[in-house]
Amino acid sequence: MAKVPVQFMLNGSEKAEFVESGTTLLNALRDKIGDTSPKGGCHQGTCGACSVIIDGELRLSCLTLAETCIGADIKTTAGLAEGGVLHPLQRAFLDAFATQCGFCTPGMIMAAKVLLDRTPNPSREDVVEALSGNICRCTGYEPIIQAVLLAARANSQNAA
Amino acid sequence: MAIRRGRGVAAINYPTGMNLGGDPTQALVHSTPTGNFMVTLSSVDLGQGMKQIMAQICAETIGVPTDRVVIDTADTDTGPHCMGTFASRGTHRAGNAVIQAAKEARQVMLEVAAEELEVNASDLETDGQGNIQVKGAPQKSISIFDVALSAHFKRGRSISGRGMFLIPRSYPEKETGAMKPSTCYAHACTVAEVEVDDETGEVTVLAVKNVFEIGRALNPKMVEQQLVGGSWMGISHALYETTEPYYPNRDHGGTDFNQYLMPGPGDLAKTEIIVLERPSADGPFGAKGPGEMCANPQIPAVANAVFDAVGVRVDTLPITPERILRALKAQAAG
Ligand code: FES
Numbered sequence: 341m342a343k344v345p346v347q348f349m350l351n352g353s354e355k356a357e358f359v360e361s362g363t364t365l366l367n368a369l370r371d372k373i374g375d376t377s378p379k380g381g382c383h384q385g386t387c388g389a390c391s392v393i394i395d396g397e398l399r400l401s402c403l404t405l406a407e408t409c410i411g412a413d414i415k416t417t418a419g420l421a422e423g424g425v426l427h428p429l430q431r432a433f434l435d436a437f438a439t440q441c442g443f444c445t446p447g448m449i450m451a452a453k454v455l456l457d458r459t460p461n462p463s464r465e466d467v468v469e470a471l472s473g474n475i476c477r478c479t480g481y482e483p484i485i486q487a488v489l490l491a492a493r494a495n496s497q498n499a500a
Numbered sequence: 501m502a503i504r505r506g507r508g509v510a511a512i513n514y515p516t517g518m519n520l521g522g523d524p525t526q527a528l529v530h531s532t533p534t535g536n537f538m539v540t541l542s543s544v545d546l547g548q549g550m551k552q553i554m555a556q557i558c559a560e561t562i563g564v565p566t567d568r569v570v571i572d573t574a575d576t577d578t579g580p581h582c583m584g585t586f587a588s589r590g591t592h593r594a595g596n597a598v599i600q601a602a603k604e605a606r607q608v609m610l611e612v613a614a615e616e617l618e619v620n621a622s623d624l625e626t627d628g629q630g631n632i633q634v635k636g637a638p639q640k641s642i643s644i645f646d647v648a649l650s651a652h653f654k655r656g657r658s659i660s661g662r663g664m665f666l667i668p669r670s671y672p673e674k675e676t677g678a679m680k681p682s683t684c685y686a687h688a689c690t691v692a693e694v695e696v697d698d699e700t701g702e703v704t705v706l707a708v709k710n711v712f713e714i715g716r717a718l719n720p721k722m723v724e725q726q727l728v729g730g731s732w733m734g735i736s737h738a739l740y741e742t743t744e745p746y747y748p749n750r751d752h753g754g755t756d757f758n759q760y761l762m763p764g765p766g767d768l769a770k771t772e773i774i775v776l777e778r779p780s781a782d783g784p785f786g787a788k789g790p791g792e793m794c795a796n797p798q799i800p801a802v803a804n805a806v807f808d809a810v811g812v813r814v815d816t817l818p819i820t821p822e823r824i825l826r827a828l829k830a831q832a833a834g
């Protein structure tokens with residue numbers, strides 16, 4: 341099949357690749373570029389494990405074609421830590437024991453990041469709503485909800 | 501037609517491990533030249549916390565801080581044999597094997613330290629901070645770092661140990677058929693409160709209160725994490741999950757997450773967890789296996805709560821609106 345060039349920003353650095361036309365962003369990120377933080381749970385838009393942020397919006401990378409991302413600004417969980425210091429959301433997921441097998445975690449963190457970027461002091465209902473497209477087998481969700489609320493509190497303390 | 505409330509209770513015993521011809525797990529422990537300890541296992545961590553717990557068990561036994569222990573579960577082909585992480589057996593079986601291996605390694609470590617300090621090994625103790633000292637005279641001490649260096653480069657010793665834990669195969673007694681298929685039972689009890697809409701058959705679990713007796717909680721936060729997730733999973737099994745909704749007819753099974761349903765973050769019951777610690781006689785530091793049993797008592801508790809609410813016994817899982825409505829219809833028909 342014909343290959344198409346794609347080029348975009350990934351976590352602040354420029355990436356360029358040839359992919360087969362029709363390749364999903366998820367597969368391009370994982371298999372071509374080597375960012376395995378987005379996970380393929382269902383490849384059909386029902387689990388949220390593949391969530392990434394494209395131009396500030398939460399997107400399912402399994403339903404996004406790589407060739408539609410040309411020139412886009414893409415963020416994944418792998419790009420969150422800065423200089424070895426975990427992002428407040430990552431820290432909060434650890435502190436709240438909100439991850440077990442970890443398969444859902446990068447998607448959960450992406451969904452939570454878009455929420456906190458827009459709503460720095462979310463209510464519990466806001467958090468539930470933001471996570472409702474993401475499935476977790478292990479935690480029972482409550483620890484994840486608590487982690488997001490914890491990260492929001494930590495952020496507002498740092499800002500104060 | 502009304503929303504009806506009900507409350508149900510259920511208690512369970514749950515075994516640790518199983519016995520299909522003997523239930524073994526083996527472990528190897530050795531020190532690096534700088535006095536860190538490697539534990540080699542084929543018991544795999546799939547998120548339940550195996551690596552953390554084995555590091556704690558090894559560290560406690562050898563007498564070093566937990567961050568001095570590295571767990572290697574890289575390869576089930578080449579590692580020491582383990583039956584596997586299932587049947588809630590990981591902490592119990594692998595933990596006992598790690599204790600045995602770590603004890604042997606500790607003994608060699610003390611022997612090397614004794615040669616360095618020119619004392620008897622039996623007069624030595626660890627301080628838990630990475631040093632070995634003479635009992636009653638802690639000023640006479642040597643770091644485990646130096647002991648490991650000495651073992652490797654001077655004395656030609658391997659600070660290592662072999663661990664083996666086996667529950668032998670149990671055969672049924674000829675006369676009675678009695679046998680011991682498993683060991684070390686954990687216990688749990690759940691009280692579930694539900695609302696049932698007798699027009700739609702829909703069940704809302706308002707609250708679950710769970711008490712778990714799990715031996716000793718070796719890492720209380722991780723135990724809590726398992727129990728909270730397990731309680732959610734139990735409710736999910738009670739009301740939602742199945743691949744074969746009309747079993748034994750296999751038609752209409754869910755094929756994706758749109759059809760195979762589970763409660764999401766908006767459907768959570770108010771969940772309470774109480775842990776009772778009754779250290780088990782044969783568990784590593786008294787632990788039992790809390791892994792699977794924590795998702796069990798919610799199921800009969802929810803079934804009993806549904807009965808309390810609307811007076812029908814649904815004895816096939818999951819307890820779907822369809823099953824409740826059919827049962828209510830049958831009940832009305834007398
Ligand atoms: S892999 Fe994209 S939503 Fe499941």
Ligand code: FES
Nearest residue numbers: 440444476477478
């Ligand atoms: S931590 Fe395992 S799926 Fe969420």
